Amino acid sequence: MTTYKALKGKKIKFLASDPPAAAGEGQVWYNGTDYKTSVKIEAWSAGGNLPAAGQSAAGFGTQTAAVSAGGTPPSAYGLKTFEYNGSSWTAGNNMARATGSPYTSAYGSGSGTLTAGWAVGGGYPTANNLVEHYDGTNWTTSAVLPATRGGGISSGPQTAGLYFGGTSGSPPRTALAGTFHYDGEAWTGGGDMNTARTNAGGSGVTGSQTAALCFAGNVPAQTNKTEEYDGTSWSEVTNFPRTASYLGFAGSQTDALAFSGYTSPGNAATTTSGYDGTSWSSRPNMAAGRLFYKSNAGNANDALAFSGEGLSNSTEEFSGVATLKVITDS
């Protein structure tokens, strides 16, 4: 009969007391009473419903302090702001941009926190270059993006953010590869992605100017290409597990979550995938599929998905929590 030591070359550790669940993830130990391990338990659950069905709002913040900015239909969303506290949504003050087109805020993107958020571009049939800051109460206009954009991704904090991809403001709306850096007051140009794309997924509020991620999207055909940004240039890394667009996303370049969206032809998927900086893995499915237009917030362990085409006013919350478990023989 072989032993664990013979198979693995080491004995199971003895620990007088259990380590914190997060620190012990994936390890096995004996604490004098039980053989124990720590595993990450992940699942989606229902969050509080928005006041009305809608889509294409810009989302940012955390799972317990999130913002929905603008979106469609104009009557229910338009320039409206809704804040989420982990249980319910409440209305905030309207965005600052002039009303103009009733769809001026649709297909924009957002990043940052509830008290230091920022929203960029959007609008159809003609996209704009508007930038607004949110302080948790009011919106104020800021330096406009150097070009009109819709369908791209905002990532990182308000004072050190990125905007990449998307389409131009007017026909022909070809997918674009450009990246812009934002310091909260002004914009400068960055490196181009290797694959121009719009309606992609990427690093969200926890991305940074020197560590961003972009995956999938329309070029206009759907792609599964994944790229990482180092502050200067984009490089191709492991492909996303499926060709897709209109995905929800959360997290960073080394710990990202991608959910729902769709692969043409087809309907909204419930699939969830995770990225650890090297490879993609499967995660628990959402309960209901939807197409996202940047209506997401949070990080890879505490993500938030709300509204979206193909659905009504519902919200789902993803949690991945390391949990101590006793190893038994049953």
Added chain:
Amino acid sequence: MAIFIYGTATNTGKDFFTHEDRRNFFLRGYTGHDGSNPVDVWVIGANEKGALWLADASGTEKTKAEAQALVKAADDLARTAWDNDDVDDESADEKIARIGSKPGFTTIP
């Protein structure tokens, strides 16, 4: 033995389904509107906890055919909305880039 239970139940928001529910039974929602009423169809793993979840949610059990018909009605409305969502001077590719491909028909498991 049936693999799934089919039903309708209004999503009431926070904790309508919990993390524990998701680990205890399969759950997939198909939500939309049929033009007159909201469509909230749920396909639920056929075990005791799944059945109790539908009851606790004040849901109504449906046959698979009835559930599929409700989902098709929502698909029909979504497809019509896609057909009608046009912008002047927009090409077919631009429309797809803006709002995605025309929704298909969903077949529930």
